[in-house]
Amino acid sequence: MKVLKQKAWITVSLITATVAVAALGFNADRALPPEDYQRTVSHINESLYVDSRINEAVLERRQGLDRNYDLISALVARQHEILEEFEDGSTLARQIAESKLNADVTTLTAAVTAKEESVERFKRHYAVQRNSFQYLQIIIAELVKTATENHQSVLAVSLDSLLHEILLYSVTPNSLDDERVSALLNSLEIAQEKLPPDLAANVHITIKHGRVLLTEKTATDALVRQILAPTTRMLTQKLLRNYETWHKQRSEVIRNHQYQLYAISLVSAIYLAYILVQLTRTSNTLKRNLHDLSNQKLAVDEHAIASTCSLGGNILSVNDKFCALSGYDRAELVGKKHKVIKSGFHSPPFYTEMWHCILRGEVFHGEICNQRKNGSYYWIASTITPFKDERGIIEYFVEIATDITARKEAEQRVSSLNATLEKQVEERTAQLAETNKELEAFSYSVSHDLRAPLRAISGFSAALTEDCANQLEPSCLDYLDRIRGASEKMNHLIDDMLQLSRVTRAEFAATTVDLCALAHQVTDDLRTSNPTRSVEVVMPTDCIVQGDARLLTIVLVNLLSNAWKFTRHQAQARIELGRLDQQGEAIYFIRDNGAGFNMAYSDKLFKAFQRLHSTQQYEGTGIGLSIVQRIIRRHGGRVWAESEEGKGATFFFTLAPPPFTANEGLGSA
């Protein structure tokens, strides 16, 4: 947003700058075509040229080199035209107005007009001067001839010198000669009175022309000086100079303006290129995004049920899956209220909560049951996302949903199944409890009811032995001993059976237990009851496990007393309790160097009342290891044994289910 504003700002300022510079330079540009400049300069130069040509022509005319006024008149007329063109609204006049040189032109025009007037007067006076000068030559020549004929030699001489002076005078612009001609004319005037009438008349004409010549030549010389004065030339040059200065300044303004335009064009071009690159990038990104989006949409349409919905609850669009699932045509859905597929399964507060959630602008997740066109129901896992416009007002909702009808049905089946199972379990548990009670009752009756006759057998046979020993045959006493021994053995069997059943039914309370401490107590008891035996017992300082202390004591009693028992014939009896760690599993063992057993019968080891040795060799009921196995199983562990006959045996057990390792997992899979 910020970047967009910045771009807009740059664009606006660029356009403003361009327009400003263009507007600023517009007049300047328009007012200065090079041909106008050249025309103006050449026009002023022509004026300069004509001005000097006028001077030349006037001088030539005065010196008699040119014999008419056509050239002068033409030049003066041309000069007049040139100046008129500065004021007649033509291109030149516009240039003069632009450069604010009207005052210069006015001054120049006044000077040129004055010069023209001087030229006109020069022509006028010079014509008269020329006439008198020409005629004086003729008339003086005639007079000299007449005077000579009439022997007027003085007159002839003075006329001759007058002619001489006039000839000199008329070609020199020197006013000093004025006085000499004037003096000669004066002396002629005096002489004239003494002359014969016809001669006097001609002398009179001569004097008259001489005085005209003097007057006109003075006027002509003054006019020529005026004409040759550099006023017009200087004013024209000044005009030219001022015009060129103005033009130069103007050109610089335009050039600057052009540079500004170039600069702005360059900046604009670069900026444009930048924007184009940006646009291309953006468009590529958009294309890519659009492509991704369409792919995603395709994927979503393939997978999910999608629809959009207006703020008012009207369906805006639906995808094919939606139609297929709901059983409606697209035309039947678009524009309609979303309610058409409402199932009535959910309570009104469910919908209210849903609407509140999405109207708050939050995403709604939920499982909704809808109704098909044919009246059947289907379930969807729906995600409704509200989309907001720039002002944060919700525009529409998009619902993406998955058909979970099958899952829902499965769930229902599972739950009903579970209910049945639970019922079965309850029934079985009840049966089991019943059976247990019966078993306990049986055990109780066995232990009590069987013990009572046993005690009678044992007690009466002992009484017989004590009271009637001397009355009986030694063989009878032996029989009585055997009866008592058998009944005691039976009593042991009953005890073990009761113990076995207790182990199975006992409460299981797991605590932290030190196996070694328990083992010490057990071995201490064994040493006390068999003080003649020397057995080396090896165990670590401690061996902490989790388990039921009471049950574990039974395990150790059975295993250690077995080891104690089967090492009886060893000179150096040795019992070792230890722990192994294999693949993260703690394995405990009790090893002895006793009689050992044949591994071929190892499967009989843990079965109740099964024995590998005869009672004569080693006493025992054959129930100990069966109890051990039950206790270990109650801990979730395993128990097994390794042995070789005559080389001792090792009983291993664990106190927890084996850890589920990756290898095992994979292997079992």
Added chain:
Amino acid sequence: MRLCWLIALLLLLGWGCVSASPTLESSTSDAALNEPIQPVPLPLPRDAKQQSIIALGERLFSDPRLSSTNTTACINCHTLSKGGADGERFSRQPSGELAPVNTPTIFNLPLNFRLFWDGRKRTLDEQIRTDPFADSDTHWDQALGKLKADTQYPADFATLFPDGLTITNIQNAIVAFEKSLVLVNSRFDRYLRGDLKAITDAEAKGYSLFKTYGCTACHQGANVGGNLFQKFGIMGDYFKDNGHSNHADAGRYNTTKLEDDRYVFRVPSLRLATLTAPYFHDGSAKTLEDAIKVMAKYQLGRPISDEHISLIIGFLKTLPGEYQGQPLGTDSTP
């Protein structure tokens, strides 16, 4: 190859120079270069459109509708067959009044440096657009209205001018016609151009006298005058001697209001002098002889014999020239 072209080019140039030089020499006469009087320049060839505009101008020049009274055309006073004037001392204007000065010829006007006796206008364009036409009584708006009603003029103007019949175009056409009225190729011009047989010995003698008497001090150039101002009465007071002096007599003074310009007039051309009696601004000289005598006395300040006068008149008769290829007046016979 390139060298061959270069040589060819050089040869061509060389030949051009050699062949051109004799033509240049023969085209100008040394005699004419030094003479105070010069031949009238031959007109540039005109295209068909210019010719049509001139013809149109000639019709307008002869059209009395240009006057408010529909009675007087330009040509009434500037009759081409009468040397471009009317032979009267003062022309009668449409209003009935007499003009204040003698009507000068309509011929050779472009050769004059100013127009009118007092030289108050510079060019024909300036004259036709700015002169109030007190003499001719033309009101342009009226004239335009009348010409628009004509059956022919609007179409003719439309073909010749982009904007058709307008006051400016009427004036342009008339001026174009006036500018065409330049007489060329007179016998004297041919003489100046080197044809020494174009004038007789007597006429040549007349020219010689014309120069000797100082006439060429003013009457010089291509138009034999018409290119400078001069005071009437240099060697004597003409107006005082004639006993009268009216407004028109003040001459250029009426324009400049300078005392120095009193009695100063434009020097008239003498090209058509033999055809345009009477003479002077006031038409006071009925014949050329009279005029020459007045000129000798008041302008040149010297006496002149009748013999010389007639010789000079003989020279003046060689001056008029041809109009549309035909000699005007007595010019034809040497």
